[in-house]
Amino acid sequence: MVGTGDRVDNNGRMADSTGPIVIVGASLAGGAAAVALREGGFDGEITLFGTETHRPYERPPLSKGLLLGDAEEPDWVGDEGFFDTAVTWKPGTTVTAIDPERKVVRVGDDSYPYQKLIIATGSTPRRLDLPGAELDGVLTLRTLDDALALRERFAAGGPVAVIGAGWIGCEAAAAARKHDAAVTMIAPEDQPLVRVLGDQIGAVFGGLHREHGVDLRLGASVQGFEGDGTVSGVKLGDGTVVPAQTVVLGVGAAPNIALAEAAGLELTDGGIAVDPTLRTSEFDIYAVGDVAAHDHPRYRRRVRVEHWANAKDQGAHVARNVLGAEAPYQASPYFFTDQYDLGCEYRGLADPEHDQLVIRGDLAGREFIAFWLRDGAVAAAMNVNDWDHGDALGALVDSGRQVTEDELINGTL
Numbered sequence: 001m002v003g004t005g006d007r008v009d010n011n012g013r014m015a016d017s018t019g020p021i022v023i024v025g026a027s028l029a030g031g032a033a034a035v036a037l038r039e040g041g042f043d044g045e046i047t048l049f050g051t052e053t054h055r056p057y058e059r060p061p062l063s064k065g066l067l068l069g070d071a072e073e074p075d076w077v078g079d080e081g082f083f084d085t086a087v088t089w090k091p092g093t094t095v096t097a098i099d100p101e102r103k104v105v106r107v108g109d110d111s112y113p114y115q116k117l118i119i120a121t122g123s124t125p126r127r128l129d130l131p132g133a134e135l136d137g138v139l140t141l142r143t144l145d146d147a148l149a150l151r152e153r154f155a156a157g158g159p160v161a162v163i164g165a166g167w168i169g170c171e172a173a174a175a176a177r178k179h180d181a182a183v184t185m186i187a188p189e190d191q192p193l194v195r196v197l198g199d200q201i202g203a204v205f206g207g208l209h210r211e212h213g214v215d216l217r218l219g220a221s222v223q224g225f226e227g228d229g230t231v232s233g234v235k236l237g238d239g240t241v242v243p244a245q246t247v248v249l250g251v252g253a254a255p256n257i258a259l260a261e262a263a264g265l266e267l268t269d270g271g272i273a274v275d276p277t278l279r280t281s282e283f284d285i286y287a288v289g290d291v292a293a294h295d296h297p298r299y300r301r302r303v304r305v306e307h308w309a310n311a312k313d314q315g316a317h318v319a320r321n322v323l324g325a326e327a328p329y330q331a332s333p334y335f336f337t338d339q340y341d342l343g344c345e346y347r348g349l350a351d352p353e354h355d356q357l358v359i360r361g362d363l364a365g366r367e368f369i370a371f372w373l374r375d376g377a378v379a380a381a382m383n384v385n386d387w388d389h390g391d392a393l394g395a396l397v398d399s400g401r402q403v404t405e406d407e408l409i410n411g412t413l
């Protein structure tokens with residue numbers, strides 16, 4: 001039997017070797033950790049708490065296949081039956097406190113002991129503190145139930161206003177257009193996705209949405225929402241009212257750090273501070289996924305990544321560390337998006353304001369690779385409608401090797 005490792009912690013305590021292991025948050029990171037613990041041979045008790053009632057699932061299809069109407073289910077984490085049989089999964093159960101001294105988590109008055117604890121509480125979509133923001137029809141998109149409710153509204157027609165031009169806003173707008181709803185996208189920036197991709201690539205996405213009939217109101221602020229019980233419009237800073245029967249708030253997500261904060265864990269950069277091995281300031285507590293502000297060995301700074309691959313891979317990685325591997329998590333961030341007929345993958349971590357942008361291929365035709373160069377190396381690369389070079393781009397980013405602009409544009413990848 002593989003246990004949680006006999007080690008002396010930083011207070012000189014010997015860690016018990018057989019569990020139990022508690023995981024708070026039954027989504028991608030928490031679910032992946034449970035699966036990997038069993039795959040790693042741990043046969044002690046694993047208890048997985050999740051506020052949601054669905055078994056762990058992956059969120060990317062919510063704003064793509066599911067919202068478009070091409071899929072009926074998200075992608076599930078683990079094999080069918082795993083969470084019912086291989087672990088103690090407690091759906092619809094919110095952990096209310098963590099007590100690191102007694103090594104228990106609490107659900108109301110009930111206490112559950114842990115030997116090792118993994119926090120995978122993810123994030124919650126931000127709402128806007130504006131007049132009318134609580135009207136019916138002003139919605140966020142995070143859960144399977146959110147996606148199903150939005151899809152029904154999109155299919156019913158009626159104008160849709162999307163607030164925010166980030167990933168969720170862009171994908172929601174594309175899905176609403178597929179349902180033939182009139183869509184207005186409202187954001188303060190000059191282009192969609194500008195903070196991640198910069199102006200030039202952001203403009204590619206701006207053009208894409210315009211071509212598909214989205215009314216882009218960029219450089220615009222929102223003053224509030226109008227309606228009588230149910231939303232009927234969005235009031236902009238210039239006084240214009242954009243009609244809307246459905247409003248999608250795509251204005252970012254806040255990491256769920258309250259439990260960790262109340263337990264006295266160190267927080268930083270908006271998340272729970274974890275060392276390179278994903279351990280928090282408490283020896284027996286780890287944090288992974290959206291909520292973890294990771295001391296990343298590659299970047300030598302805190303990195304908090306709100307993407308699918310990070311949650312999945314950190315979940316699996318932390319399981320190995322809980323079982324004694326003590327290995328740093330080194331993977332470069334990765335994400336993907338699909339909007340209309342544009343699909344892309346992004347690897348690395350660019351600073352679009354300062355890095356040099358190099359384009360290979362056809363920007364206007366939306367079939368290209370974007371590189372962000374920093375100090376002669378590729379900090380990040382994005383392949384757009386190009387499915388031949390993904391692995392090579394990942395290797396290039398990870399290598400940190402010196403490259404020239406000419407090599408990137410004309411060389412063999």
Ligand SMILES: Cc1cc2nc3c(=O)[nH]c(=O)nc-3n(C[C@H](O)[C@H](O)[C@H](O)COP(=O)(O)OP(=O)(O)OC[C@H]3O[C@@H](n4cnc5c(N)ncnc54)[C@H](O)[C@@H]3O)c2cc1C
Nearest residue numbers: 025027028029051059060095122123289290306307308311
């Ligand atoms: C609509 C949508 C589309 C996305 N598309 C992409 C994409 O295309 N590509 C990409 O790379 N990324 C995408 N992402 C981001 C990606 O899904 C997230 O980064 C990932 O889900 C994070 O996983 P997580 O397990 O860390 O957190 P979450 O998925 O947020 O899960 C945390 C879970 O913990 C539960 N929880 C919180 N507090 C408690 C508590 N106290 N007790 C019990 N349970 C608790 C929550 O209810 C939730 O189920 C998308 C996200 C969304 C919402």
